[in-house]
Amino acid sequence: MVIYCTRCWKDNPAGSEVCPRCGSKLEADNRTYIAKLIQALSHPEPMTVERAAWILGELKASEAIIPIVHLLKISRDMGAQEKAVEALGKIGDSSAVDALASNSAHWPVRVRVQVAESLGKIGGPKAEKVLRTMLNDSSSQVHETTSKALKTLVR
């Protein structure tokens, strides 16, 4: 697994100790690494927030669920919302279903499509119930992704 530099976001091979691009010491300890990524979720630069959310999803960091749900509630940035929803799907914990279900109708189409995909990945009866309501979405793109997600749903 690659390790990302939490200062300049260069991807470095596993086991690297120092980032060759910016000279920062890389986190050898996974808990400190995840804590730094969670901190980056409240960074003022949207790209940093998106990257941190994406990496946390790749790491399937369940300790990041609550901070990511919080980000989803406060963020007005579509890219960050999309990456947050994607990360919750990758982490795959049903505790994120409520956050994905609430307000989802107010999100832009791109984010709603991601909600359908993530709910499909999370699976279970609760996610299925939300997906069924999403079949009524006004966007055909959301409808299509929802139908697909329902077909491949993990039960």
Ligand SMILES: [Zn+2]
């Ligand atoms: Zn670096």
